[in-house]
Structures are given as structure tokens and as C-alpha cells.
Amino acid sequence: LLITFPAATQYFMWEKMRLPIGATFCVMTLHFGQWMNRVFNFYYWAWFPATFTAPGLMIPSAIFLDVTLMMTGSYMFTALFGGMGWSLLFYPSNWTWLAPFHLAYKHPSGPLMS
Numbered sequence: 001l002l003i004t005f006p007a008a009t010q011y012f013m014w015e016k017m018r019l020p021i022g023a024t025f026c027v028m029t030l031h032f033g034q035w036m037n038r039v040f041n042f043y044y045w046a047w048f049p050a051t052f053t054a055p056g057l058m059i060p061s062a063i064f065l066d067v068t069l070m071m072t073g074s075y076m077f078t079a080l081f082g083g084m085g086w087s088l089l090f091y092p093s094n095w096t097w098l099a100p101f102h103l104a105y106k107h108p109s110g111p112l113m114s
Contacts, residue, residue, distance in 0.1 A: 003086050005030065007079075008060055020070035027062040055106060060093040061086040 010022030044049040069075075070084035 002056075002058065002090075003065075003083060006058075006065060010065065011075070014069060020066045023062040023065040024059070027058045030058070056090070057093045057097070058069075058090065063087045064089055 006023035006026040009026035010020075013019045013022035013025065064085040065082040067079065069078040072078060072081075072093065
């Protein structure tokens with residue numbers, strides 16, 4: 001479901017304007033909307049700490065999708081290889097903010113949990 005909006009935006013921008021930046025543009029606007037949602041709804045309205053709400057990073061996946069369309073010029077190859085690259089790049093691109101959760105944790109009165 002995450003790839004449908006960038007793919008539709010990419011189709012429109014490629015067919016009408018020949019710009020291979022549709023997926024990246026869509027992902028940047030989605031990130032801006034997520035940021036507004038987290039700031040206004042979680043922080044200002046519910047007083048929930050904004051550091052506890054982290055969005056999934058989709059920018060490298062969108063760049064890969066745009067580069068695949070630009071290099072091939074075919075929607076079929078973009079759907080096959082760009083969609084596969086989108087899903088394969090999603091988890092590694094989120095390692096930067098997931099790294100603290102992969103460390104071992106020492107409970108105050110218990111064993112080391114990993």
C-alpha cells in the first residue's frame with residue numbers, strides 16, 4: 001500500500017512533464033504531512049513526546065524507483081525492479097533510527113537482555 005501513491009505520482013509526472021522525480025516528490029510531501037501530524041496531533045494536542053513517534057524513512061526507496069524509471073523508461077521494468085528495490089531498501093534505510101533498539105539492555109535488577 002505504501003508504494004501506490006508514489007507510483008501514481010510518478011506516472012503522472014513522467015507522462016505529462018517527463019520529470020523522473022514523481023516518487024521522490026510524493027514521498028517528500030508524505031513526510032511533510034507525517035511531520036505535521038506528529039507535531040500538531042501528538043505534541044501540541046495530546047502532549048505526547050515527539051521523540052517517541054518516528055516515521056519510516058522512504059526517501060532512498062523513492063530515489064531508487066525514480067532512477068529505475070529514468071534508466072529504463074519502461075513502466076514494466078520499473079514495476080518489477082523498482083518495486084523490488086523499494087521493498088528491499090525500506091528496512092536498511094531505517095537502520096539509522098532503529099540502531100539504538102538493537103543494542104543490549106541491562107535491566108536495573110536483572111540479567112543482560114539482548
